[in-house]
Amino acid sequence: MSMHSKKRVSLLLIAAALACVWGASRIRPEAESWARSLAAQPATPLEDAPPLMSLTVMAFGGFRGLVADVLWIRLIDLQKESRVFEIAQLSDWITRLEPHFAVVWAYHAWNMAYNISVLFPDPDDRWRWVQQGVRLLRDDGLRYNPRNATLYRELGWLYQHKIGDVMDVAHRHYKAAWAREMAGLLGGAHPPEAADPHDDRLRRMRQEYKLIPALMREVDAQLGPLDWRLPETHAVYWAWRGLKVAGDDEHKAACEQMLCQSMADAFRRGCLLTDPRSDLYLTTLKPDILPRTIKTFELALRNPRNKNTAQAYANFLTEAVVMLYLFQRDRAAREAFATLQALTGSPMTYDELITFCLRKAEEELPYKDAAAVVEAWLYRSYKATGDGKPDRASLCEQKARALWDTYMRQRPSEAQRLLTGLPPFPACQWAAWQRLDAELKGADARERFRALCPEPAQAHHAEP
Amino acid sequence: MKRLWAIAGMTWRTAVRSRVLLLLVGLVTVSVLLLPLIIRGDGTALGLAQLYLDYAFGWSMALLSAAAVWAGAGAVSLEIEHRTIHMLATKPVRSLELWLGKWLGLMAVNGLLVVLAASLIYAGLSWVTRPGRMSAADRATLTARILTAHEWVPPVAMNASGGHVAGPGQTLSRHFVLSPKQAQATVLYLRYRFSTSEGMRSVPVAGTWVIRAIDGRELFRQRDFAAQFMDNLLRLPPPLRLGRGFSVEYTNQELQKPLTVVFSATDGLGLLAQVGCFEGNYVRAWLLVLCRLGFFSALGLTAGCLFSFPVAAFVSFALLFMTALCRFIERVAARGLPGDVGLSRETPLFQLWDGINRLVFKGLNVLLPPLPHFNPLDYISQGMMIDVAQVGQAFGVLIGGYGVALGLLGWAAYARRELGLPTE
Numbered sequence: 001m002s003m004h005s006k007k008r009v010s011l012l013l014i015a016a017a018l019a020c021v022w023g024a025s026r027i028r029p030e031a032e033s034w035a036r037s038l039a040a041q042p043a044t045p046l047e048d049a050p051p052l053m054s055l056t057v058m059a060f061g062g063f064r065g066l067v068a069d070v071l072w073i074r075l076i077d078l079q080k081e082s083r084v085f086e087i088a089q090l091s092d093w094i095t096r097l098e099p100h101f102a103v104v105w106a107y108h109a110w111n112m113a114y115n116i117s118v119l120f121p122d123p124d125d126r127w128r129w130v131q132q133g134v135r136l137l138r139d140d141g142l143r144y145n146p147r148n149a150t151l152y153r154e155l156g157w158l159y160q161h162k163i164g165d166v167m168d169v170a171h172r173h174y175k176a177a178w179a180r181e182m183a184g185l186l187g188g189a190h191p192p193e194a195a196d197p198h199d200d201r202l203r204r205m206r207q208e209y210k211l212i213p214a215l216m217r218e219v220d221a222q223l224g225p226l227d228w229r230l231p232e233t234h235a236v237y238w239a240w241r242g243l244k245v246a247g248d249d250e251h252k253a254a255c256e257q258m259l260c261q262s263m264a265d266a267f268r269r270g271c272l273l274t275d276p277r278s279d280l281y282l283t284t285l286k287p288d289i290l291p292r293t294i295k296t297f298e299l300a301l302r303n304p305r306n307k308n309t310a311q312a313y314a315n316f317l318t319e320a321v322v323m324l325y326l327f328q329r330d331r332a333a334r335e336a337f338a339t340l341q342a343l344t345g346s347p348m349t350y351d352e353l354i355t356f357c358l359r360k361a362e363e364e365l366p367y368k369d370a371a372a373v374v375e376a377w378l379y380r381s382y383k384a385t386g387d388g389k390p391d392r393a394s395l396c397e398q399k400a401r402a403l404w405d406t407y408m409r410q411r412p413s414e415a416q417r418l419l420t421g422l423p424p425f426p427a428c429q430w431a432a433w434q435r436l437d438a439e440l441k442g443a444d445a446r447e448r449f450r451a452l453c454p455e456p457a458q459a460h461h462a463e464p
Numbered sequence: 465m466k467r468l469w470a471i472a473g474m475t476w477r478t479a480v481r482s483r484v485l486l487l488l489v490g491l492v493t494v495s496v497l498l499l500p501l502i503i504r505g506d507g508t509a510l511g512l513a514q515l516y517l518d519y520a521f522g523w524s525m526a527l528l529s530a531a532a533v534w535a536g537a538g539a540v541s542l543e544i545e546h547r548t549i550h551m552l553a554t555k556p557v558r559s560l561e562l563w564l565g566k567w568l569g570l571m572a573v574n575g576l577l578v579v580l581a582a583s584l585i586y587a588g589l590s591w592v593t594r595p596g597r598m599s600a601a602d603r604a605t606l607t608a609r610i611l612t613a614h615e616w617v618p619p620v621a622m623n624a625s626g627g628h629v630a631g632p633g634q635t636l637s638r639h640f641v642l643s644p645k646q647a648q649a650t651v652l653y654l655r656y657r658f659s660t661s662e663g664m665r666s667v668p669v670a671g672t673w674v675i676r677a678i679d680g681r682e683l684f685r686q687r688d689f690a691a692q693f694m695d696n697l698l699r700l701p702p703p704l705r706l707g708r709g710f711s712v713e714y715t716n717q718e719l720q721k722p723l724t725v726v727f728s729a730t731d732g733l734g735l736l737a738q739v740g741c742f743e744g745n746y747v748r749a750w751l752l753v754l755c756r757l758g759f760f761s762a763l764g765l766t767a768g769c770l771f772s773f774p775v776a777a778f779v780s781f782a783l784l785f786m787t788a789l790c791r792f793i794e795r796v797a798a799r800g801l802p803g804d805v806g807l808s809r810e811t812p813l814f815q816l817w818d819g820i821n822r823l824v825f826k827g828l829n830v831l832l833p834p835l836p837h838f839n840p841l842d843y844i845s846q847g848m849m850i851d852v853a854q855v856g857q858a859f860g861v862l863i864g865g866y867g868v869a870l871g872l873l874g875w876a877a878y879a880r881r882e883l884g885l886p887t888e
């Protein structure tokens with residue numbers, strides 16, 4: 001080929017390339033609209049993304065999905081072989097290749113928190129993987145999808161269910177570790193009031209834990225005050241944030257349901273008792289939170305997507321009536337009962353409901369209420385002692401002991417006790433005593449009570 | 465011999481002057497140095513070091529393999545294209561000498577790159593695991609678990625009740641015999657992997673391990689909680705004088721809620737004995753890499769003798785890609801293609817389709833070198849021993865077998881290649 005012909009061919013090729021670029025730019029909007037209609041994620045530039053990530057997303061273009069698939073297959077293979085040291089890295093890459101795909105973030109966070117964590121016998125190792133799942137969603141998933149309510153809800157779920165519930169034999173370890181971490185960060189149970197925005201604690205809250213102090217105070221003002229060392233409170237916080245960005249009723253409903261469940265949990269176990277003299281971690285009933293919990297349910301019921309929440313609300317109210325009755329808060333119990341009747345229109349009277357529920361509880365105590373029921377009978381026992389009724393006090397204590405024994409007998413194995421076992425009986429006694437002591441008004445009354453009924457011995461541990 | 469070295473020297477000089485080599489050196493350096501900054505381990509210092517070693521080693525190996533194929537494909541074909549081959553062709557050099565000289569030159573370049581990559585990764589690893597970044601306890605664990613050379617010691621016999629199953633309260637016994645070298649090991653782990661009759665159980669399983677001497681004396685006893693599906697490691701205390709023969713007993717302690725423990729038949733129970741140091745193992749791992757690169761260079765070189773550069777590069781990379789799928793090919797050859805092809809398995813059409821596939825994959829399986837067996841990545845990041853025999857075997861198979869076959873093919877192809885054809 002002569003030099004002249006070579007030049008001509010080169011020019012032709014350049015012209016063809018330019019024509020292709022022009023053609024591609026013409027069809028791009030239409031192609032993107034097809035992609036959107038198929039729920040695929042076009043390679044749109046990321047906001048607030050580090051340069052390396054933006055480059056990766058743009059460089060792979062349409063092949064991102066393919067690369068993510070290959071990495072995903074490797075992840076599954078490694079997981080099958082239990083070679084997990086690479087899983088966090090692969091999850092990180094896969095999610096970064098599909099940064100706007102909420103399901104991918106949710107899956108990988110869930111996989112690490114639920115599937116990988118339970119492969120380890122050591123609670124510390126398990127906790128590390130639960131934290132990996134939380135961090136993936138909180139630090140990265142929400143960073144690239146700040147307006148995706150699903151991800152807020154998924155993050156809240158990890159706090160509410162994985163850490164807050166009793167699905168894992170190491171759940172007490174998670175709860176205690178999280179409480180320690182939060183107590184260290186906040187310097188107590190509530191967000192600090194520091195005015196200096198450069199305060200190191202505030203900086204860590206915002207940057208490390210993505211906790212916005214103003215929002216925390218807003219949550220407290222609307223729904224609390226809540227104990228921020230508890231996972232339920234963080235579930236409430238993330239559901240609250242999700243609700244702020246939720247665009248439609250469906251997404252709102254998901255966050256509202258989480259708010260209701262977490263507030264119900266905060267009522268059941270929103271009061272955290274710790275004792276610096278031992279490693280006690282004990283959560284008990286927080287009756288003061290009931291009006292806010294009721295308000296949360298009622299707000300949720302306004303959303304037509306929350307039809308099933310009515311049943312959950314009724315169940316919760318029933319539980320609340322019985323608990324308040326047991327803790328001798330008769331007025332509050334009757335108010336809750338009135339709300340329940342208004343909701344369900346049930347012909348059952350207050351006394352009939354109490355009798356029915358107590359009989360049922362004697363047959364089988366539900367694990368969510370077991371500690372509170374035992375504590376309530378002990379509370380009654382101490383109150384009777386304080387009132388100078390030793391016979392009644394003894395009867396109530398016997399009742400508490402019998403309930404504790406029956407409940408624990410139904411859980412003979414170590415694993416069952418780790419999951420849903422009760423705190424040691426002395427710890428329940430201590431919790432009941434603390435509650436009553438705190439409720440007494442005036443130094444005289446407290447002194448009289450303490451003289452009649454000294455603080456129970458420190459024979460308590462977090463593990464049953 | 466002199467001619468051979470002269471050709472090798474020319475190839476070396478061409479490669480050293482080439483921008484591709486410079487780019488490759490840059491890529492390996494940058495990636496090895498950048499890796500510690502971008503990788504995310506499992507949250508432990510141990511996991512991070514393991515991941516760094518795995519990724520840095522694997523990435524360098526992939527880059528060097530691609531470079532070996534590329535350089536091999538261009539070594540002869542580009543010289544033919546640029547007509548510089550005429551300088552050699554007009555001299556009394558035999559085709560085999562040309563092929564071999566080129567291959568030796570390429571191997572010298574491969575050797576240089578391997579030394580560079582190995583040094584960089586070692587330096588990177590030392591930086592990742594430096595005392596300021598890793599606690600003394602983590603470093604000790606890392607040295608005992610990963611930066612070491614363990615040998616897998618399987619049991620030699622089963623007890624009379626046999627099987628790999630321990631029911632509630634039952635005891636499973638295995639007999640072990642250590643080689644003199646293994647018996648000297650200062651670090652010894654019991655490694656076990658099991659599943660349970662409770663499929664998705666997430667609660668750790670309680671069991672007791674007992675080690676007995678041949679005369680029945682109890683040397684070690686420990687109650688242990690372990691997770692199913694995982695490689696569980698139990699470090700045996702150093703002063704334990706096991707001798708060469710002893711038995712290991714496992715008693716299933718899950719009695720309250722009866723549960724059966726099933727040990728994996730292949731690698732369910734065994735010992736890891738530290739028989740060497742990391743540095744020696746690391747060198748052997750890179751020797752395995754060098755053997756693989758020798759094969760890839762031979763592959764590229766022969767393809768370059770047969771085809772023009774673009775075709776040679778394409779063919780070599782296609783074969784390189786296929787070697788990466790060796791395990792899949794082995795699986796299909798043995799079990800057929802996985803997945804649904806829209807046909808019932810009983811239909812004659814499916815049988816035909818499956819038969820053809822198996823035949824093709826069996827052929828490929830026979831033709832392709834057993835590279836997965838010589839993959840240092842399977843060993844080095846797990847702290848497993850690569851012994852000299854394995855390196856020797858890799859050399860014999862990849863260089864002595866496949867390399868020689870490719871060399872003969874390249875020789876024949878080059879001898880018949882027309883070098884003086886006009887291009888325009």
